[in-house]
Amino acid sequence: MNFIGILSTRIFRYGFAIFGVALVTLLLEPFHEQLNSTTVALAFLLVILTCATFFGRNPAMLSACLASFLERLNYQSLFARSKRCNYSSCAVG
Numbered sequence: 001m002n003f004i005g006i007l008s009t010r011i012f013r014y015g016f017a018i019f020g021v022a023l024v025t026l027l028l029e030p031f032h033e034q035l036n037s038t039t040v041a042l043a044f045l046l047v048i049l050t051c052a053t054f055f056g057r058n059p060a061m062l063s064a065c066l067a068s069f070l071e072r073l074n075y076q077s078l079f080a081r082s083k084r085c086n087y088s089s090c091a092v093g
Contacts, residue, residue, distance in 0.1 A: 013055040017063035020047035025070050032074065040071060 024043050028035060044067035052060035 013051075013059045014062060016055060017047075017051045017059040018066065020051065021063050021066045021070065023047075024067075025074075029074075037071070040074070044071065 021044065024047055028040055028043060044063075048060050048064045048067060051063045
């Protein structure tokens with residue numbers, strides 16, 4: 001099987017979608033204190049657009065759903081372990 005044949009296999013396309021989202025998650029995790037959700041979403045969008053461009057709609061949909069799920073988990077855990085000030089404990093204004 002040649003290189004083009006490997007790129008067109010279903011396992012490679014869906015594997016790239018899963019691996020891309022996992023890689024972005026692992027690369028951004030050490031910087032979760034400095035990054036906001038927009039930056040993380042744009043990093044995931046880069047993986048989604050790469051999947052859509054080179055591998056089609058279905059791997060892109062898988063990476064979008066996986067990225068959305070991981071972003072939601074990260075967003076919830078960020079606020080669970082964050083020591084940021086909320087409206088009830090900080091004086092605003």
